[in-house]
Amino acid sequence: MPIPVVDIFAGPGGLGEGFSSLQRRDKTGGAQYRIVVSAEMEKNAAATLRLRSFFRMFPKGKAPSSYYDYLAGRRDEPYSARTASEWSAAGREALQLKLGDSHDDAVLDARLESELTRDEPWVLIGGPPCQAYSLAGRSRNAGVKGYQASEDERHYLYRHYLRLIARYRPAVFIMENVTGLLSSKVDGVRMFPKILDDLRSAAGPNSYRLVPLVASASLTGLEPEAKDFIVRAEDFGAPQARHRVILMGVSQELPLRALRPLVPSNCPATVRDVIGGLPKLRSGLTDFEISSWRDAARAVYEKAAAAAETVDEEVASYLARLGQSVPKKDPGSGGRWIEGRDKEKELPRGLAQWILDGKVRGYANHEVRPHMSADLERYAYAAVFAELHGRSPRGRQEFPKPLHPKHKSWKADKFVDRFKVQLWDAPSSTLLSHLSKDGHYFIHPDPTQLRSISVREAARLQTFPDNYFFEGARGAQFRQVGNAVPPFLASQIAAVVQSILD
Incomplete structure (x- = not known):
């Protein structure tokens, strides 16, 4: 059975696309992961998520002609009477939600409780908005009269991760953000060490290990440094110099013996x-x-x-x-x-x-x-x-x-x-x-x-x-x-996660 994936702060679904695209290597074939919920507050991105969810309702290469006609503007809806049920199912997967809103949190919890079970491993992915951490965002904030970093809730959006981890205990989580996170401070205190500590103990003291995704950092056996969590997309076949902090949290209950970290590509793209x-x-x-x-x-x-x-x-x-x-x-x-x-x-x-x-x-x-x-x-x-x-x-x-x-x-x-x-x-x-x-x-x-x-x-x-x-x-x-994570990179991250879960 495909492993359930929950995608929060999903944007248009770059991380989710990478995970959902990974195919099983055994004789059964089929998808390795299944997106059960993707949550995004911005309406256009949420609409994109639903459309892509509809596309994934069908086996690879079997999406209906109505979908392709919709892309080309030849019809107003991507579904037909024959595929209306799949469109409805896509609407249950892709949700327009603002995390932290009590009503929307309740909607998300209801979906997770119906989709997840305690004895089944699942994966939490996503990237909290970066405006409070990025260098450009911090520069803009510095020009705002009376701005107080400690009062900017965007510094603490990662706490929605903590709530879901504590309540539902994913086997693995992936959290992506800008490299500005490494130097961001609130009241003179660096945020990154605090975020690491909070994530490690999200479901109890030292309940998760934070493991670098890149081979050069993950295989040393040493305690990782902040820079070890930086992933450079161009090193892994993306035609874009995109450097991001990507944290992988692994439950202490899971061994890492079979971990296969990211290995740089020998085919750079331009x-x-x-x-x-x-x-x-x-x-x-x-x-x-x-x-x-x-x-x-x-x-x-x-x-x-x-x-x-x-x-x-x-x-x-x-x-x-x-x-x-x-x-x-x-x-x-x-x-x-x-x-x-x-x-x-x-x-x-x-x-x-x-x-x-x-x-x-x-x-x-x-x-x-x-x-x-x-x-x-x-x-x-x-x-x-x-x-x-x-x-x-x-x-x-x-x-x-x-x-x-x-x-x-x-x-x-x-x-x-x-x-x-x-x-x-x-x-x-x-x-x-x-x-x-x-x-x-x-x-x-x-x-x-x-x-x-x-x-x-x-x-x-x-x-x-x-x-x-x-x-x-x-x-x-x-x-x-x-705002997205490159899906091609995300698929390689999904393979790293799978090496742990196999």
């Missing part, structure tokens, strides 16, 4: 590997109507080229050539669905099996945000600079003065990488929920496209399968993707 073959798009413009994209793009390149002449003649010459060769055909800004996959390049073997689905004959959520024309001039300059120099231009010293934004932080050189190009032949930088606000840190590496990355491109960099659909408006989709 931006080019996963988004290089997607259909070309272009940004929209927020400051005037586009009657001819060709004319609009030419104007962007010409202004960027003129500005670049004072800083980098090679970049200026490249931009001028781009202005003279803008194609007549307007690629558009994408949308919910783009039909056709004929030009898709081959993905690395492991990721191809993970991301691609032969029934998906197009690209869902492949949509980009619009930008001001002045920002597109900066994007054009930055993308060409990156192509020629192998890195993004840094701050006002390497940006032409006519392209300087009118921000105080720019003049103070506080954000020297304010306009950051994702390089083709390297992992991307860390995907963030900030993608919902602007794309300045995620400029597409192809200077002919004049844009930041799309939702689908972000999803691929996070290793979400192409048949994974994100609900809500574009901004909500970006937030979901940016």
Whole structure:
């Protein structure tokens, strides 16, 4: 029987996708884990969770055509009369709940009591919101008049883990958060050691061991240090430099003799590997109507080229050539669905099996945000600079003065990488929920496209399968993707957990 998994603070379900995808290695086959509850408070992410739960109601490769028609926008609902019961079941698994609310906690408890038994091992997974721990969040909080860290409940959301662990005793739990957690303080006291102590004794004194997931740390036999809990996604085949604290708690009742920790991949993945073959798009413009994209793009390149002449003649010459060769055909800004996959390049073997689905004959959520024309001039300059120099231009010293934004932080050189190009032949930088606000840190590496990355491109960099659909408006989709755990990494974590439970 599949091992039950409870996913709290689930976001769009990255961790849950990784666990639910793991297949049994014995003759019976089938799923190793079964998500019994996924809880998330944000409505769009909760809707995404339900849709994905519906997809998982069917054996691998047997999802109904109605699901794929829904992805492509050919029908309003993903289910039919024949699969309405599976849709209802998905609604019982994926719950929109705010942990800490007495009513919602009662709903969650009722579900857990109906799904879990004392003599059956189960796994708790999730990632409490990180705004109180992240460096960016702490910087914002410092600017809030009267802010007191001790009064910010977000520092203590992990206590919802403690309550569930104490009451239901999972065999193993996985908790993910930002590396800022390691240095976060409340009233001068570091939070990380306290969280470790609380988790170790969540179901009684020393009831759990906290075991690093990475082989280099977990096999030493020494007491782990804080840095040993950092997992670097790019080391395990993800095309993204994403460093996160991931804690694995194991019941003291379970031996660790068969533990098989994460082992780094010998097949590193790059931006080019996963988004290089997607259909070309272009940004929209927020400051005037586009009657001819060709004319609009030419104007962007010409202004960027003129500005670049004072800083980098090679970049200026490249931009001028781009202005003279803008194609007549307007690629558009994408949308919910783009039909056709004929030009898709081959993905690395492991990721191809993970991301691609032969029934998906197009690209869902492949949509980009619009930008001001002045920002597109900066994007054009930055993308060409990156192509020629192998890195993004840094701050006002390497940006032409006519392209300087009118921000105080720019003049103070506080954000020297304010306009950051994702390089083709390297992992991307860390995907963030900030993608919902602007794309300045995620400029597409192809200077002919004049844009930041799309939702689908972000999803691929996070290793979400192409048949994974994100609900809500574009901004909500970006937030979901940016907050998630890469499912490809999560599947490897699930295998580590299974090595303990076997």
